[in-house]
Amino acid sequence: MGDWLLVDPNSRTIVRILDRTSLFKRPAPGDERRVQLIAANVDTLFIVTACKQDFNVARLERYLVLAREVGVRPVVVLTKADLAPEPELLVDAARALQSGLRVELVDGRDPASVARLVDYCGVGQTVALVGSSGVGKSTLVKTLTGSSDIATQAVREDDGKGRHTTTVREMYRLASGAQKGGWLVDTPGMRELQMSEVSSGVTEVFDDVTNVALECRFSNCTHVAEPGCAINAAMAAGELDPARVARWRKLAQEDAANSGAAAARRSRPGNAASRR
Numbered sequence: 001m002g003d004w005l006l007v008d009p010n011s012r013t014i015v016r017i018l019d020r021t022s023l024f025k026r027p028a029p030g031d032e033r034r035v036q037l038i039a040a041n042v043d044t045l046f047i048v049t050a051c052k053q054d055f056n057v058a059r060l061e062r063y064l065v066l067a068r069e070v071g072v073r074p075v076v077v078l079t080k081a082d083l084a085p086e087p088e089l090l091v092d093a094a095r096a097l098q099s100g101l102r103v104e105l106v107d108g109r110d111p112a113s114v115a116r117l118v119d120y121c122g123v124g125q126t127v128a129l130v131g132s133s134g135v136g137k138s139t140l141v142k143t144l145t146g147s148s149d150i151a152t153q154a155v156r157e158d159d160g161k162g163r164h165t166t167t168v169r170e171m172y173r174l175a176s177g178a179q180k181g182g183w184l185v186d187t188p189g190m191r192e193l194q195m196s197e198v199s200s201g202v203t204e205v206f207d208d209v210t211n212v213a214l215e216c217r218f219s220n221c222t223h224v225a226e227p228g229c230a231i232n233a234a235m236a237a238g239e240l241d242p243a244r245v246a247r248w249r250k251l252a253q254e255d256a257a258n259s260g261a262a263a264a265r266r267s268r269p270g271n272a273a274s275r276r
């Protein structure tokens with residue numbers, strides 16, 4: 001979902017699908033050699049997390065890696081601001097993860113509070129939501145679409161026979177005040193994205209660590225006990241946070257393992273036996 005189509009206004013037929021500016025995809029369930037497309041042309045990714053128990057730096061970093069890899073702008077949306085004693089501390093913790101990272105603190109139920117997100121939601125903009133269950137994504141959808149009943153906000157799609165049918169409610173029209181805005185994607189597929197083939201995302205989100213790693217004496221340094229390891233030296237000198245280094249290592253290893261498995265699946269011949 002999320003493709004922009006060039007449509008002939010007279011015949012109302014599709015002329016072509018416009019080139020995608022971004023694309024979230026994953027291995028297709030059931031046939032992992034194929035890819036399933038999840039959302040195209042997303043401009044902004046709202047990484048939704050609640051100020052309560054849900055707040056977790058490692059989880060935020062995972063979503064930041066995905067955003068970077070796909071090339072969409074990440075915005076951390078901290079919900080349930082009204083329930084946290086000192087939400088500003090969490091805002092600071094999130095901002096520290098990446099220079100220039102935008103972090104917005106909201107009470108998702110309050111339109112005045114959610115209004116700070118409208119800049120990302122204008123006409124022509126597509127926003128996608130990610131975040132754990134219960135953090136307040138549906139509540140944000142309701143407030144951002146200006147509807148108390150999101151069931152009425154279903155996307156209308158052409159069914160190919162010239163009639164409009166109402167399909168799955170995973171894409172919503174945003175409203176900025178009385179004006180129509182862009183589009184909001186809230187699909188379960190976004191919750192099942194994997195850390196696979198995201199090595200450039202990992203490198204960029206953890207550039208504080210990866211820049212130091214460039215200084216290691218051996219280019220294939222594992223940063224465990226090698227002589228001349230710049231990562232170990234920087235941790236010893238208090239210049240790198242060992243916890244962040246550990247999170248980087250875990251994500252990089254997870255990505256390498258998943259990416260290797262994905263490449264192996266693709267190279268496996270399909271139905272080799274039946275072709276003989």
Ligand SMILES: Nc1nc2c(ncn2[C@@H]2O[C@H](COP(=O)(O)OP(=O)(O)OP(=O)(O)O)[C@@H](O)[C@H]2O)c(=O)[nH]1
Nearest residue numbers: 079080081106107108109133134135136137138139
């Ligand atoms: N106090 C407070 N409660 C909120 C806020 N945002 C959401 N809630 C409440 O949190 C609960 C969960 O919100 P949902 O919007 O259903 O969460 P969700 O992320 O859509 O959850 P899933 O559908 O399971 O993915 C609901 O009871 C909301 O009313 C907020 O900013 N402040």
Ligand SMILES: [Zn+2]
Nearest residue numbers: 216221223229
């Ligand atoms: Zn090293």
